[in-house]
Amino acid sequence: TNSPEQAAQEAVVLPIQRPEGCPFDPPAELAELRERQPLTRLRYPDGHLGWLATGHSTVRAIAADTRFSSRYELMHYPFPGTEDLEIPPATVGDLTGMDQPEHTRYRRLLAGKFTVRRMRALTARVEQITAEHLDAMERQGPTVDLVRAFAHPVPALMICELLGVPEVRRADFMERAAAISAPESTLDEQIAALAGLGDFFRDLISDKRAHPTDDVLSDLTTSELTDEELAGIAGFLLAAGLDTTANMIGLGTFALLSHPEQAAALRADPGLADQAVEELLRYLTITPTGVRAALEDVEVDGQLIRIGESVTISIQAANRDPARFDDPDTLDIHRKATGHLAFGHGIHQCLGQQLARVEMRVALPALFTRFPTLRLAVPPEEVPLRTDMNIYGVHRLPVTWGEE
Numbered sequence: 001t002n003s004p005e006q007a008a009q010e011a012v013v014l015p016i017q018r019p020e021g022c023p024f025d026p027p028a029e030l031a032e033l034r035e036r037q038p039l040t041r042l043r044y045p046d047g048h049l050g051w052l053a054t055g056h057s058t059v060r061a062i063a064a065d066t067r068f069s070s071r072y073e074l075m076h077y078p079f080p081g082t083e084d085l086e087i088p089p090a091t092v093g094d095l096t097g098m099d100q101p102e103h104t105r106y107r108r109l110l111a112g113k114f115t116v117r118r119m120r121a122l123t124a125r126v127e128q129i130t131a132e133h134l135d136a137m138e139r140q141g142p143t144v145d146l147v148r149a150f151a152h153p154v155p156a157l158m159i160c161e162l163l164g165v166p167e168v169r170r171a172d173f174m175e176r177a178a179a180i181s182a183p184e185s186t187l188d189e190q191i192a193a194l195a196g197l198g199d200f201f202r203d204l205i206s207d208k209r210a211h212p213t214d215d216v217l218s219d220l221t222t223s224e225l226t227d228e229e230l231a232g233i234a235g236f237l238l239a240a241g242l243d244t245t246a247n248m249i250g251l252g253t254f255a256l257l258s259h260p261e262q263a264a265a266l267r268a269d270p271g272l273a274d275q276a277v278e279e280l281l282r283y284l285t286i287t288p289t290g291v292r293a294a295l296e297d298v299e300v301d302g303q304l305i306r307i308g309e310s311v312t313i314s315i316q317a318a319n320r321d322p323a324r325f326d327d328p329d330t331l332d333i334h335r336k337a338t339g340h341l342a343f344g345h346g347i348h349q350c351l352g353q354q355l356a357r358v359e360m361r362v363a364l365p366a367l368f369t370r371f372p373t374l375r376l377a378v379p380p381e382e383v384p385l386r387t388d389m390n391i392y393g394v395h396r397l398p399v400t401w402g403e404e
């Protein structure tokens with residue numbers, strides 16, 4: 001292990017600029033760093049001297065190691081503009097910001113509700129909801145914003161199904177949910193929308209206590225969780241499950257439209273859907289970056305990470321590591337992309353991944369089969385990208401179909 005002076009000298013800042021004209025590729029500097037040193041010193045905007053992991057096996061090892069904490073208040077953030085942020089601890093019900101044993105308690109309670117039987121029932125619902133939205137798209141077309149018409153409402157309605165939001169309250173729910181992630185919402189508006197959703201969930205929970213139905217929230221009312229915890233969990237499931245899946249459908253469609261031979265292969269053989277989805281998860285890695293903080297001194301890759309130091313795990317760099325995936329920068333839906341880290345790894349690995357997979361496996365092939373001439377309605381460089389968000393994707397995706 002090198003001296004502090006040497007470490008400071010070697011430290012890099014987190015590359016965030018994606019290559020010009022390549023909306024699907026990570027910043028090019030990440031590949032150079034990964035090749036030179038998959039665990040490197042990182043200078044954080046607040047001056048903290050921590051680490052950046054870019055190699056697949058390194059990122060995976062750190063994510064699996066509970067000597068690295070996920071508690072937000074222990075972290076330094078690597079993103080520019082965050083240097084003066086006072087990072088508060090996780091809100092109630094936010095599993096991603098907790099460590100053991102609190103995390104274990106919530107995770108156990110929740111995992112028991114994401115059963116195979118329930119996921120199977122949700123598959124039938126996603127098929128129906130997808131078909132309804134494609135019908136509506138056809139009536140509305142031949143030019144629509146795919147995000148608004150399809151990529152956002154389908155996963156939003158699936159969250160309604162999961163939480164048991166009754167039919168009559170869905171319009172209200174969808175409006176509130178959209179306000180949180182709308183590109184034009186200010187931070188204050190987003191916080192206000194979140195608070196409104198808190199009230200919405202508290203109402204819903206008292207309904208479920210009185211009249212339980214077949215859904216995750218009703219099931220959880222019989223656990224020891226308080227109303228406050230239940231409302232927190234409901235809000236967290238919405239936050240974790242909506243923008244992620246919506247952006248995988250939106251950005252995934254953009255990627256397929258930009259690689260017409262891949263779209264044609266999927267259309268010709270919808271049986272490729274399962275592996276196409278894994279490959280899109282890998283290739284797009286819409287949650288590009290995670291952060292951990294060392295709870296004790298830990299040796300990784302022969303280097304000593306000291307207690308209190310923050311480690312940024314670049315999931316997008318890991319998912320493009322040539323040591324793990326051949327020809328990693330090529331989108332190839334025929335490959336077996338298993339082992340990608342797009343759902344995270346370790347105790348925080350995505351709890352909703354089966355639901356997310358079902359949604360993508362149904363929605364993407366259905367879209368491409370239903371609209372064989374689907375194409376962008378604007379030049380690709382005019383598609384507004386979520387470069388400013390934690391979850392990457394497209395703000396809007398204008399598409400059209402029919403005769404040229």
Ligand code: HEM
Pocket residue numbers: 070095096097107162237238240241242244245248286287290341342343344345347348349350351352353355356
């Ligand atoms: C955690 C990605 C969809 C629920 C995570 C993590 C990632 C992720 C990377 C780990 C975060 C960390 O380590 O800090 C995704 C992606 C999705 C998706 C890419 C869509 C394609 C969903 C859905 C749900 C969901 C549909 C549920 C409705 C959760 C939960 C956690 C989580 C509850 C926290 C698990 C824990 O901390 O124990 N997700 N997710 N996700 N996700 Fe997802």
